[in-house]
Amino acid sequence: MRLTVMLLSFVVTTQVWAGELSKPVGKVLLTVSGNIENTNEDGKAVFDITSLENLGAISFQTSSPWYNGRTTFTGISLQKLMDYVGAKGSVVKVTALNDYTTVIPLSDFKKYNVILALKINGEYMRIRDKGPLFIVYPYDSIPELNNQIFYSRSAWQVSSMKIE
Numbered sequence: 448m449r450l451t452v453m454l455l456s457f458v459v460t461t462q463v464w465a466g467e468l469s470k471p472v473g474k475v476l477l478t479v480s481g482n483i484e485n486t487n488e489d490g491k492a493v494f495d496i497t498s499l500e501n502l503g504a505i506s507f508q509t510s511s512p513w514y515n516g517r518t519t520f521t522g523i524s525l526q527k528l529m530d531y532v533g534a535k536g537s538v539v540k541v542t543a544l545n546d547y548t549t550v551i552p553l554s555d556f557k558k559y560n561v562i563l564a565l566k567i568n569g570e571y572m573r574i575r576d577k578g579p580l581f582i583v584y585p586y587d588s589i590p591e592l593n594n595q596i597f598y599s600r601s602a603w604q605v606s607s608m609k610i611e
Contacts, residue, residue, distance in 0.1 A: 449495070453547070457527065464512070466500060468485050468486065468487040468492055468531070468532070469498065469500075470487050470488065470493075471493055471494055471495035471498045472495060473495035473496060473497060474495055474496075474499065475493045475494065475495055476494060476495060476496055476579050476580060476596065476606070477493070477494045477499065477563075477605065477606065477607065478491050478492070478493050478494075478606070478607045479491065479492040479493075479494075479517050479528070479532050479534075479606070479607070479608045479609075479610065480492075480607065480608070480609050480610070481534075481539075481608075481609040481610035481611055482534065482536040482541075482574050482607070482611060483532040483533050483610055484532070484533025484535065484609045485532050485533040486532075486533065489555045489591055491607065492531075492532045495555055495563065496558060496571075496579070498538065499522075499523055499528075499563070499565065499580075500523070500565070502523045502527055502528060502531060503520050503523065503524070503527065504522065504523060504565075505518060505521070505522070505551045505589075506519055506520065506521040506522075507519070507560075507585050508520075508587075509583070509584075509585050509586045509587045509588070510586060510587055511583070511586055511598075511601075512598055513536060513577065513603075514567075517528070517534070517587070518562040518567060518568060519567070519568050519569065520562060520566070520567060520581070521562075521564060521565060521566040521567075522562040522563045522564035522565045522566065522571070522580075522581075523562060523563050523565070524526060524560065524561075524562060524603060525556040525561045525562060525563050525582070526556040526557045526560075526561075527598070528563065528600070529556055532610075534553060534610045535610070536553060536610040536611050537550050537553055537554075537611070538551065538552055538553060538610075538611050539548050539553055539554065539563075539608050539609065539610050539611070540575055540605060540608070540609045540611060541582065541600075541605055541607070541608050542605075542607045542608075542609075543602050543603065543604040544574065544604040544605075544606050546606060547604075548600060548602075549599055549600050549602050550600075551582070551600045553610070555584075555600065559584050559585065559588075559592065559597075560583045560585055560588075560610075561563070561582060561583065561584050561585075562583050563581070563582060563583075563605060564581040564582075564583045564584075565578075565579065566581065567581075574604060577603035577604060578603070578604065579604075580603075580604070580605040580606075581601070581602070581603040581604070581605065582600065582601050582603075583601060584597050584600070584601060
């Protein structure tokens with residue numbers, strides 16, 4: 448009997464950004480500070496809508512406690528954003544326009560494919576509709592996401608993030 452062993456190798460690449468990021472031209476919607484390596488304004492990373500969208504938009508449909516039925520959210524991968532700013536830490540403290548704060552483990556972003564939504568059902572989110580930025584988990588994809596822990600991490604009207 449002859450045994451054949453086939454070895455497969457996969458190369459995974461991640462893009463690494465280093466140093467200073469380009470400065471936004473429009474109104475700043477998001478400020479990321481704390482333990483980050485890549486900045487564009489006084490030790491912080493600031494983003495307007497265009498600079499966020501330039502990171503690449505992704506979409507998914509999910510139900511949530513805040514909307515009836517399944518809703519389509521479009522935004523940027525929070526893992527990609529953390530990679531872009533060179534986040535080095537274990538948690539991110541998120542602050543909303545109304546001063547609501549929540550603390551999210553950075554590991555959530557990769558584990559659950561969490562997005563920073565800019566659009567709902569194809570339309571940019573307005574402040575009165577939980578915008579302009581809303582942290583959304585794909586609640587329908589994993590049953591454990593349907594609980595108060597993850598709902599409390601889903602901040603809307605996000606204005607800043609501090610990596611700790």
